[in-house]
Amino acid sequence: MPETNHPAAGAGKRPLEGVTVIETSSFLTGPFASMMLSDLGADVIKVEPPGGDGFRKFGHNRDGFGASWTNANRGKRSVVIDLKTEAGVARLKALIEHADVLVENWRPRVAVSLGLGQDVLAALNPRLVRLSINGFGDTGALANAPAFDSLIQGRTGIVAAEGRNGKPSVTPFNMVDKITGTFGAQAILAALYEREKTGKGTHVKLPMLDVMGYFNFPDMYQHRTFEGDTSAWKPPASQVLETSDGHVVISPANGAQMSKTLNAIDRPEWKADFKQMTDPVAMAEEFFRRVGEVVKLRDTAYWLERFESLDVPAAPVFSLDDYLNDAQVNHNRVFEFVPSPVGPIRTARYPATFDERRLPARFGPPSIGEHDAEIRGA
Template sequence: MKFQPLKNVTVVSVEQAVSAPFASCRLADAGARVIKVERESGDFARDYDDSVNGESTYFAWVNRGKESVRINLKSKEGKKLFLNLVKKADVLIQNLKPGSMKKLGFGSESLREKYPKLITCDISGYGEEGEYSEMKAYDNLVQAESGLIDVTGDDDMRAKVGISIADISTGMHAYSAILEALMHRDQTGEGVSIKLSMFDSMADWMMVPWFHQKYAGRTPKRKGVFHAEIAPYGPFKTSDGREVMVGIQNEREWKRFCDGVLSGLIHFEDPKFSSNSNRVKHVEELNELIQSRIDQLSHQQTVELLKKHQIAFANLNTLRQFSEHPQLRLTDVEMNGELIKMADRPAQFIGFSTEFGPIPALGEHDEKIRKEFGS
């Protein structure tokens, strides 16, 4: 039996790039019918690259299970068709520039007045008010404005996060907010207007470093792949060149690590290292001592010791090693009549089957949508 809790939900999404497509993709995974409205030239994310059998990696990732229809929202015919879609929709998502949908005559406030059961989700860069409201917002730009880049990297150079984390955060918040709104409508019979910005989404995820700055007057130091606030917590190179990431979270683990892995090189009650705060203060000396011990061990010996003494660790894998990881669950998805591989749904619903719908070609469902909803 398929797990499709949203099988009776229809979503219309005027979307581009990543944040809104991420949210609507997850709704499609849960069984919703998602109609992706694209301009004649298509979602510009279709042209980001051509790595997946000639198609864009970003588009392939967040557009499975959708129907693609091209609509000119400025034309009389396009406006009529779009309103016919909205009339039968449960959810309307859009992430165009703030004010764009309103100028076209499709502002969420007016649509909610006409269709009180409709749930609208407007995604923007910085919200619809304030001096930033008109600014364009892309993932790296929001990483910069939110301070994320300031706490990422090392002493010598700041760095962006290696994936579209601001977009993903916003898409996740949109998905969960829409689910909450659907539950609210089930209880009250009324829809909800949701406003969500990429900046607010990242602000929520930046609270730990922000607390340090707000209440302690300091910014966590950039430590590259090492943790800024916990020690030891970072990678160490074994004698055969592999790197193992070790993470000590409490004093019980610290004692086991000292006695079992470091073989007494450091006494767990040494005043310089007897608490996490002290270890952080002397982290450079600490890491040098640990590395001197790991230098004597092969990767296999290191892993065996860490497992034996129940120390949390991970291999510092390359992307190629990740692609061959024994825990990586992959599934097939249809695109352009062929099957491609991608990661399966993180959440497994025991006793149910799940599958991803095809990734649509531009305008693949034009005729179907116009026939069903009128032109």
């Protein structure tokens, strides 16, 4: 049986202590899901090919550790297994046989070609929860098509909806990948709970295309919610307002807050105009247009103080570094540094607390094959 205990797991109980996860995935979807499981206490064993995960050096990096890879693979142990060989597949099976979860994001045909189809895995370990992340599902015309974050954005309406002035725009920062990974972790937790009742594992299939339909539908598809509705899609009014020296964000979510906003900008007489408008979308556009014309006359500090004093939901437009240094962020202890092979790295803790227990990163990212010797059977 492979050794799964790890002394660097950190003190304090975590909800998934005792759960073993084998991860064979690359890029961001699968690794992000299993990183979340690690933060929750699972022992995640990352299986890498000879030479390491091809995503390791991607983008901004230090000494071969890409920052994005590092941020999605901290808290894991690494073993090197060549799945192109029979011996390598046998070694992976030895790990899977005693694991609780397998996370992979191969294209649908890859697992079968490796001799790791679902029938094989279920027979090898009937209690295994298997998460398969892919782009479009395992059947249909796109089953084996390449799937990347921006491509899914293009197919799910995000690129069109994010555009302004007739120019489509991709939402940056791999939104689709991270959302898919989050749903992957959620689905694994549900499958583990089901296993407690049935004693059997299950195969969880998670297409990125389906994830974004579920995630985007509540608000982005309002105009297609009611049967027969053929309304044109309209982009929401911008809540970012220009000031004389920068920008602020306001978010009045109901009539009372909109009234307070008009009081804050000394235009209470406009309330009667807005009450007469029957189209809520047109009313919101006109509201932000008018408020924006007034807000641009004074500086950011004035408006933040003014809005706060009258209980108007408002916020500054922070840079990335502003956020890292924000007093509330520091109070919440969102970030901390942990050791890594390339020196201390900043990490974000798991955002939920459990009876006031915070779950910071357990340890940094592994070097290639760092844990081969300590994981028996690897």
